[in-house]
C-alpha cells in the first residue's frame with residue numbers, strides 16, 4: 334500500500350526518519366548511550382582484515398562504511414562487488430571477517446560469494462533487510478537493518494539502513510578493540526541521535542531539489558563528484574539517477590577529475606558536487622572551481638553551500654550524519670528528475686528488485 338504517496342519510492346524515502354530511528358533503537362541503548370551487543374558471536378578483537386561484498390547500492394553502502402571501519406576500528410577493509418569477487422583468486426587473511434550486504438538477502442552473486450568464502454574466513458556476517466532470506470540463513474551471524482519491506486526497485490531506505498548498521502558495527506569493533514574511548518563513543522551517539530530529525534529536515538528541502546532535478550533531466554549526461562566519504566555518495570547518486578531517469582550519469586572522485594573526465598566538461602555537462610563538512614572541503618571546492626572554469630553548470634550540495642549558488646543547502650550535521658543527509662538529497666533528486674521525465678519510477682525498464690540469477 335502506497336498510502337498517500339504516488340510511488341513506493343517516495344513513500345520509502347519518507348519512511349527513513351522512522352526506519353533509521355527503529356534501527357538506532359536496535360543498536361544503541363538510547364537511555365544509557367551504550368552500544369548493544371549486536372553481533373555477539375563476531376569477535377573483532379583479533380581481526381586482521383574485513384572484506385565486504387555486495388552489489389549495486391549495497392556496494393556503495395560498504396564503500397561508505399570502509400571509511401568508518403578503518404577510522405573507528407583501525408581494521409583494514411577491502412570492498413568488492415560480488416560478481417568480481419567470486420571469480421578472483423584471492424588471498425584470505427588469517428583472521429578475516431567477511432561481511433555480505435544485501436537488502437533482499439537473495440542476490441545470486443552475493444550469495445555465491447558467501448558460499449565461496451565459507452571455511453576460508455574466521456566468520457561470515459550477513460547484513461540484510463529480510464531476516465528470513467537465504468543469506469541470513471547461510472551466514473554465521475546476521476544483522477538486520479530493520480527498514481521494513483522495500484518495494485521500489487530503486488533502493489532507498491535500505492541504503493541508509495545498511496550505512497547505519499555498518500556504522501554501528503564499526504563503532505562496536507572500535508570499542509572492542511579499545512580504539513573508540515567512552516567519551517568518543519558518547520559524542521558519536523549524541524550525533525547519531527540527531528539522525529532521524531536531520532533526515533526529516535532534509536526531506537523538507539524537496540522544493541529546492543525539485544527545481545534542480547528539472548534542470549538536470551534536460552541534459553544527456555550528469556557528473557556527480559565527491560571526495561572522501563562523499564565519493565561513494567556521488568557514485569550512489571549516479572546509480573540512482575541513471576536507474577530511474579535513464580540519463581547517463583557517472584560518479585567520480587573529485588580529485589580524479591583531471592585524470593580524464595574533465596575532458597567531458599563543457600556548458601552541456603551539469604556537474605553535481607557533494608561537499609562534505611570535513612577536512613576535504615577546501616579540496617572539493619578547488620575541484621569545483623576547475624569545472625566552473627570550463628563552463629560546467631554546477632550544482633553544490635552541502636551544509637555550507639552559499640545561498641547564491643545553484644545547489645541545496647543541507648542542514649548542518651556532524652561528520653557521521655552527513656552521508657545520510659546527502660543520501661536523502663540524492664534520492665529526492667533522482668526521484669524528482671524521473672517524475673519530470675515521466676519514467677516508471679517504481680519499475681524501471683530492464684530491472685528487477687532482486688537479481689537472483691547470475
Ligand code: M6R
Pocket residue numbers: 388389390391434435436437438439440443486487488489572573576686687688
Ligand atoms: O538485494 P540487494 O541489496 O542484494 O540488491 C543489490 C542490487 O541489485 C540493488 O542495490 C540495485 O543496485 C538497486 N536497484 C539500486 O537501486
